[in-house]
Amino acid sequence: MDGMWKEFRTFIARGNxxxxxxxxxxxxxxxxxxxxxxxxxxxxxxxxxFGGFDFSSYFIRLGPIPASYAGSPDNYAALKAAGVPLFGFGQFITVVINFLILAFMVFLLVRAVNRAIHVVEHEKKTGQAVPAPEPEDVKLLREIRDELKRRNEGA
Structure with a gap:
């Protein structure tokens, strides 16, 4: 048991x-x-x-509405909260859309990371980094400095 505990601690302590x-x-x-x-x-x-198209309003009621329910018979969330069994295919469509958006965002993130890794690997192979473009404010300050030097030398 003690060996398994040590192995578990080692497993948990790993960075991964x-x-x-x-x-x-x-x-x-x-x-x-x-x-x-x-x-x-x-x-x-x-x-x-699409003129008021709402996916959550698409469902099939699979059981009776309780007599104590006073809400709309077309309100998916309220019916579900009241315990009415529902086949909520509209809600499922919304979840699928959520998944597709999430998957696309993760794809964009992975794509950006892969490009960054490719640039770093290229820099390692060639031994030189691609210089970052000089920011505009640094250029402007450099021009001001050079102009001041030029004026002081002429005076």
Whole structure:
């Protein structure tokens, strides 16, 4: 048992496990952002473009509505909260759209990282780094300095 505990501590102490934990936490936060992007920005625009089209309103009620329920029979969230069994294919479509957006964002992130890695590897092979372009404010300051030197030399 003691050997297994040591092995477990070694496993947990590895950087990969900690990086995975950080990735899961950031992924959960990223998922929340993606859900908001879909629910609050993309789906309302889609609904507006298609004349009030709302995916969440597409469901099939699989059971009776309780007598105590006073809400709308077309409100998916309220019916679900009331315990009515629902086949929510509209909500599923929204989740699929969330996934596609998230997958595309991850693709863009991985693509950017791969390009950065490619540049670094190229620099290692050639032995020279690609110089970063000089910022405009540095250029301007250099020109001012040179002009002041030129004026002082002429005076």
């Amino acid at each position: 496990v900690l990086e995975l934990a950080v990735g899961v936490i950031i992924g959960a936060a990223f998922s929340t952002i993606t859900k908001s992007l879909t629910d609050d920005l993309i789906m309302p625009v889609v609904g507006w473009l």
